[in-house]
Amino acid sequence: DGGVDGGEVHPRWIRVNGLKSSVNEQLDTTFRGFEVVKDVGEVMKAVSPFTGKGKGQGPRRVICLDPHIPNLIAASPGSMDFTKTAAYQTGAIILQDKASCFPAYLLDPRPGDGDVVDACSAPGNKTTHLAAILHERRRDQQKILAFEKDKRRAQTLVKMVRTAGSDGITVVHPGADFLKTDPFSAEMSRVGALLLDPSCSGSGIVGRDDTPEFHLPEMATSTGGGKNGSERNSGKKNLKRKRAPSPPPPPTAATVLVDDDGTETVVASEKALEARLEALASFQLALLQHALTFPHATRVTYSTCSIHARENEHVVLAALRWAKTQTPSLNYSPWRLLPRSAQIRGMRDWPVRGDIDACEGDEEAAQACIRAQRGDGRGTMGFFVACFVRDLVPGHTNT
């Protein structure tokens, strides 16, 4: 949310929505008077009034332009309540954690990819990011098909898509279970890329171990529109953040897990946590397998805001193993992970990669996987993403 998380200052991440505005326009308006610095470390140090030069003088207003994700800005926490700005209210800016911007950017849908599916969409951060990317590349004719199983959360999705000006290129399927979609139906016949961001343990979310006494005054009253606020709270009951052991996990005695979609589970022991993770991982794998069966898909991202290998690298490796057992496609090469060297520049340059042990010692797979870690000085939430790709066999067409 922008604030102090387990002792580390967290910046406020702001994505400028290319469908409604530009970075230059926002620098001239919303961020007028802000000091522009070179890196996020400086932004995080500017967390007055508790520390730094500005102590006792009110919050310093500092921003930096993110070097990895285009149109992303980090602002010093407490510098401003962005949810009150015209830019936020009109969808010109979207409060979205840097790591949450990785999937749409890594998916990097190609002109030949046709339509793009967002399989688990609400509240719509990644859907609207995808829409902005397609728009910036002048590819508004490519449609986004957005699925969301939970009807209540789907309402938020519809609202966010509209506010962000993405409704022209997004077809929302409220209440639709992605697992029940028919990949071979006429509607899916043009789908070439899928973004899969399923429910997970949410263990990477900033604020799990919030310590209220460290909160800046502005952040003590969550508006539900904050970075993770916009990710977690919009359109559903305003989730009270439960205190969890710090750092979460590993849990010891009773721990309350709050999934990123709001489901609360009391986990009484490490064994129970294992069982919970196991259940999540099989659900995540089922969704991923479904995504990989789309007949014309050549790119699929899989992401979670979990820190557990069980929900991340393990699911990815299991999906690859499963894909090998399927009847090979005549038109496409087998699915593989998009290697780091072939990833879009910002993602290739991002230094935090998959866990080598969780990848069973496969260095290439670990490098292909992208992680973000809370509390490592880079100012992000805990996150994981990997991209599956396959190539059209020469002589075949993808229609």
Ligand code: SAM
């Ligand atoms: N991608 C979203 C964003 O960036 O704003 C966050 C998605 S959240 C992690 C996962 C979402 O998937 C929840 O809203 C949940 O209701 C939805 N979901 C879970 N299972 C689903 C399914 N089988 N089909 C469609 N949506 C599903």
